[in-house]
Amino acid sequence: MLMEKEPVYLAFSTQKGGAGKTTLTVLVASYLHYVKGYDVAVVDCDYPQHSIAGMRQRDLKLAMEDNHYKALAYEQFTRLGKKAYPVVESSTERAIDDAERITGQAAFDLVFFDLPGTVNNPSVIRALSNMDYIIAPISADRVVLESTLRYMTVVNDVIRKTGVSNIKGTYLVWNMVDGREKSELYEVYEQVIAELGLHVLKTFIPDSKRFRRELSAGHRPLFRSTLFPADRSLLRGSNIEALTDEVLTLLNLRDNG
Template sequence: MKKEPIYVAFSTQKGGAGKTTLTVLIASYLHYVKGKNVAVIDCDYPQHSIFEMRERDFKMVDEDEFYKGMAYEQVTRLEGKKFYPIVESNPQEALNDADELCEKEEYDYIFFDLPGTLNNKDLIIALANMDYIIAPISADRVVMESTLNYMISVRDNIVSTGKSNIKAMYLLWNMVDGREKSDLYEVYEGVIKELEFTTLKTFIPNSLRFRREQSESRRPLFRSTLFPVDKSLIKGSNIEELSDELLEILK
């Protein structure tokens, strides 16, 4: 019997919350480090940021001997395991594209990068077919209000119907500034608790390292569709801790 993949979406209606970066970081870490079979469906039309990132990554590998060597070493270390597929899609075709992937290969997780507006029937159908939704939040009033309203809408209009596949929804503290007062987070946590939402234990700190991609400078990589976070940068990023927590709950 063929294994059914788990559908996961880092999803929110607030732009700049970090859902695309988190999708790439977690997909790459689970695939290249944890040995899981992962795929990504990029439905964030029209920018398709993840698909475009993959194109840039491949171009850099093709043109730069340093990255070409990294790719060869990784494929050798992983005993021929391929780079995870990234499909350029849209909310209407997302589920069909996922089905086509699964006809060719078995996957543990398929990550969906979805647009945030809920006024689209196709997007609502796609969301309803997710197993898990993870919404990044930050200690900013506009971000919090927007994200919580989004979560309330998904819960009340999709989950409550009893006709969705959604097993659980989680909030994830992202871009956390260690200099901020902890009582600010306590206030927001109180609001989240009142709304009966669950926050992941792991938080992601605010750091410039999250913007590091492949470049001619050949600095250690952080955000890449072809490689996991560089070992020299992983400490303190909480990507490893978040990956472990997700492996525990995404079942």
């Protein structure tokens, strides 16, 4: 672990709802914590839905009531020797204070923030300015793309260039990529993105129904969970492993796996 270093604050953030920021936060956080051996925490300040905090409640309920998941949790705890990562229900006003409180109580390598999709609120701007890295999911949809590019331009040109932010890097990541779409479309979009001075990660995330698969009474292989990593059979072809490795490289964190 990187006990001697300050934790990295990271947010998958965009102002467009349904872009996948919450799902990516959970998938990457769980993979890093349960597979790669990092100590992570999640601060959920996406009021009022608090999707990740809600997911943790559902996960815990099933894990306590269902013998299958109870056994999985016990096996995982025994193997890893570490508990589930904390999910803190917060607000944009309290986000940084809550993060400092939990990182003052235990050592963490990364703290993920699930932020609301707006930049017209002083508390959101304060939270964004305290991130070390911001990664915005984008899709090949003109409305989504234009909205996200405006959002990231504000982050870069207004928040980051004030000189009082902690932001070290901002990136875009292609999400919900339809394999049937021609790559030329993405090349055109990436030319526009490059002209704006923004950077796109090499890894893209395909569009797949597996991203919505949570713990279930039927014990189907799970993908999205705050208590367990994605099932190996579903992880293949999802590019979550590649995305996580690329993020670790960007953050200059060594591989604990």
